[in-house]
Amino acid sequence: MGDTTTIPAPFTITPAVQIPTPKTLIKQGAEAIVYRTTYLLPTIPSLLKYRPPKAYRHPILDARLTKHRCLSEARLLIRARSLGIPVPAVYFVDESRGEIYMECIEGDSVRDVLDDMLMQEGGEGKVDALMVKMGEAVGKLHAADIVHGDLTTSNVMVRRKVRKGLLCAAQEEVVEHVEDEGVVLIDFGLGSMSTAEEDKAVDLYVLERAFASTHPKAEKLFKDVLEAYQRSYKKSKPVMRRLQGVRMRGRKRTMIG
Amino acid sequence: MLRTYQLENLPVPHEVHVALFSNITNAADLRKQLIAGNADFEYAFIDATTIVSLAHALAAAHMSLHRLLVSGKLRTHNAHSEIVYNLSPTNNITEAFRRFGVSDKTTSLLAIKVSHSKQPHTAADVEKHLRDVIQGDFVEVSDATLARQTDWSKVKKYYKMQVPQDRLEDAETEVLGKMVMSVVG
Known part of the structure; x- marks a missing residue:
């Protein structure tokens, strides 16, 4: 030494x-x-x-x-x-x-953010913007043939802070208008690569159920999500068709497990 | 000036010494020493044009130290060659060294030396030795000085970056992800 x-x-x-x-x-x-x-x-x-x-x-x-x-x-x-x-x-x-x-995402889940926004006066506009972002993110994900596997409103985050600068000199800035910042999909623990329409339709179905079970105005909201989804995922037609089928029978196709 | 770091989430005492040089004239000699296996030249000599940021370099050092001190699964000769190998998004060792290691044409060089209880090296010793053996300008290590050396056409090619990342931050994290790729497959 x-x-x-x-x-x-x-x-x-x-x-x-x-x-x-x-x-x-x-x-x-x-x-x-x-x-x-x-x-x-x-x-x-x-x-x-x-x-x-x-x-x-x-x-x-x-x-x-x-x-x-x-x-x-x-x-x-x-x-x-x-x-x-x-x-x-x-x-x-x-x-x-x-x-x-x-990466640590500073923010809240869409589930929590939605509750807050819907409580506020005139929060509707913000909610719409959020739904579009969500639909786009899921659309891109499916266009890349990645299936999330547990797509719920709790597994989509809304950034409250963004990182500015490179990691070693990282600084965080608080986002003033949450709806301007993108959403982030988290928890890919049950995710997989798949080209199957079925898997993608089930992703959407699970998300729809998550909306329905936590947010009273869900139907309208989820429609916005689906519209944005179809815009950002060009080959979404077969998935949408399949989603109808999944809705009729539920998440499980095979009656095993 | 040489910079010394202690990295997070490594349970064993260690230090990482990092030094940056530009306008190097004796890269070929340095490479020769590495190939000859000269123990005095046990450094990670990295072509600085392939490095995006300080975190990029430290991440490679972190992976190497983790393999050396925690999991004990080095895939190359020593912790220093492992650093160069870790920079690569693929599992091809020769390619990793050709792309990220010092080459005869290298003019800007990032040198990393790790120190731990079995092989302690003080910052002063390392700095002195580097100043003696490297013919070039000693540059302060920082994100800014590293960014000046970065050759983005190389980085994009080596890390197969398909989507243009508008923000430097995003490019940096993509590179970090691609480095993990060689582990996760």
């Missing part, structure tokens, strides 16, 4: 201890735990999605499932991002530990 006496303090030698990066729990689901933490530098906010081992599964099977799901989620996010679909950016994946570090 070098001559430590002549060098100023912080640059002497590798520190003996590493201070663990702080992380705060923000959500615990059935499959994963989501923390807010940082990536690379303390100034770069990041979201950690951690899939803990399940004690009830055989360890080998457990490791395989965790790894597989982690990789498939990261793959979908990266693919979507590079095609310009609004999803969180992936920073780092440790598939054997079941960790994905990704």
